[in-house]
Amino acid sequence: MGDSGLRERKKARTRETILREAFRLFRERGYAATTVEQIAEAAEISPATFFRYFPAKEHLVALDRFPPLVEALAAQPPGPPVTVLRGAFRTAFAALSAEEIAAGHAREVFAATVPELLVANLRRSPGLIREVCEVVAGRAGCAADDPRIRNAVGAVLGVVAMVWLAWAGDTGMDGPAEIDRALAHLESGLSL
Amino acid sequence: MGDSGLRERKKARTRETILREAFRLFRERGYAATTVEQIAEAAEISPATFFRYFPAKEHLVALDRFPPLVEALAAQPPGPPVTVLRGAFRTAFAALSAEEIAAGHAREVFAATVPELLVANLRRSPGLIREVCEVVAGRAGCAADDPRIRNAVGAVLGVVAMVWLAWAGDTGMDGPAEIDRALAHLESGLSL
DNA sequence: TCCGATATGAGAGTCAACTCTCATGTGAGA
DNA sequence: TCTCACATGAGAGTTGACTCTCATATCGGA
Structure with missing residues (x-):
């Protein structure tokens, strides 16, 4: 067996x-x-x-192999939503770099036609989003359906999605680093 | 003719x-x-x-009939990205309320199965996103490919998407008002 | 070495989106 | 009223995702 x-x-x-x-x-x-x-x-x-x-x-382009973001989230210390999520992305990508990027898979995933990739994955994401909201709410000491949690998670996911898209179009970009920079920008209130 | x-x-x-x-x-x-x-x-x-x-x-669920967000954007006074976008959403929804919501279309759109609706529309959105970035950059006095613009637009779209999803699941919600509240929250730095 | 479980290939079949053609019917303008 | 342009229906055809069945081949354990 x-x-x-x-x-x-x-x-x-x-x-x-x-x-x-x-x-x-x-x-x-x-x-x-x-x-x-x-x-x-x-x-x-x-x-x-x-x-x-x-x-x-569709299942070929599933992000099931994506680093366990929820797991990384659970390992974050308490804090404001954006900070917690930023830390989680950093943790998750650290694990990914060692395993998947090095194994050469990540590049293929990103090089795949992006709109379709997003499309195929969005179908599975509602559950993921809810899960993320719950954990983040726990770390911030709010209810899971608090609008402030929902807004913070939405903002983070939106920012990450934009970087992701840019990353797909520019394979020379250091994706994880750029995501971290972008989330830092969001954390500081999107200052100009 | x-x-x-x-x-x-x-x-x-x-x-x-x-x-x-x-x-x-x-x-x-x-x-x-x-x-x-x-x-x-x-x-x-x-x-x-x-x-x-x-x-x-797919074209049945296209949001082509969505209020001309880009048009509303162009009508906004200069300002920081989030503020400009918030104003644009307010303007766009004001026009929508009178015409489309009243005409009874909106409810049908929202009542439609959400994941597939999102999926079908995402395929057409890259162009829209680029357009939004360009106008916002103009209003903020930055280059269109400035990461700060990209981040702000991403954050706004993420927040709006989350409210939209919640709205779809709760037809009693005042969507436009809730979106405005959420964007105000983002504008103020997602404070807790 | 033999046997049973299992992986595979071949190929027919289903289902639904989408296309094409052709005949018919119905508004629009003279 | 006549005629032309065009909208429609009928129906066959194509394509591609996905399923099912059955025969064959191969692995793993006894």
Whole structure:
């Protein structure tokens, strides 16, 4: 039952191949213009097998592999919402840098056609947002449905989304650092 | 060539019928679960005709009919980004209240399944965002690609999005007023 | 080495968005 | 009233995501 057998390793390798080839194609011709059949062919599997690895094409661009932001949030000391969220992003990205960026995945994710990526992920985000609000409210000593919490979380997510978009268009940018700078700016009241 | 003929009036009526029936079905069974064929049947037109009115099912939920935010922005006096944007939202919603909310459209839009509505619209938003950034930069006396502008616009849009979501889930809420309150909170530095 | 569980491929099939063509009907202007 | 432009319906066709079934191949344990 361990995951060390040849079978498991083979599955993991197939999974990686699918992801790698899929993102390569997305980069070349865009998300919508890439068919599952093409991905399957590039990964040298049958289309049927593709769906045994991913329940839907959408799931390829899921940010499930994103660093556990909520976890990082829970580890933050109490403080005002924006400060707590900024710290959480820093923590989460520190973990990501070591693992995912270094592994070369992150670049592929960002290089993928961005609007579609956002679109596919937004469908899953309401739950995440609620969770974030709850933890932040706890750290700030407010109720989870306090408008001030909602506003702070919204502002942070908006700022991060904008940087994210800019990052996707400029692979030379140091994303995590830029996000931290932007959140510092927000923390200081968006001064001019 | 005027738009006062019987032909034009008929087309307008058909268009309204399609929208009304579509949103009714969306509300009843969700966006994804509603097929174009069902919409066409409810509106008493053929599926082919549906596509003569809307190039894609997605276009039904486009916020193209949203108040001209960019226009309202251009009418704002110079000032810091958040202040300018807050004023623009107020102006834009004032126009909307009289026309669209009263016409009963707004409620239908908000009552529609929210995730898919957001998803469909996000695809069209990059252009809007860039436009907003440019105007705001002009009003604040900065370059359009100034990170501070980007951050402010991101924060405002994030805050508005959160209120919007809450509004969709609580039709009793006074959306425009709540958005204005939220932006005032952001303007004052998200104080606790 | 043999057997059972499981991964895969092949291929047919479903479903829905969207396109195209062609025939018909109905306003608009002369 | 006549005629032309155009809106519509009918219906077939295309595409791509996703499902199902069944035969085959391969791994893992006995």
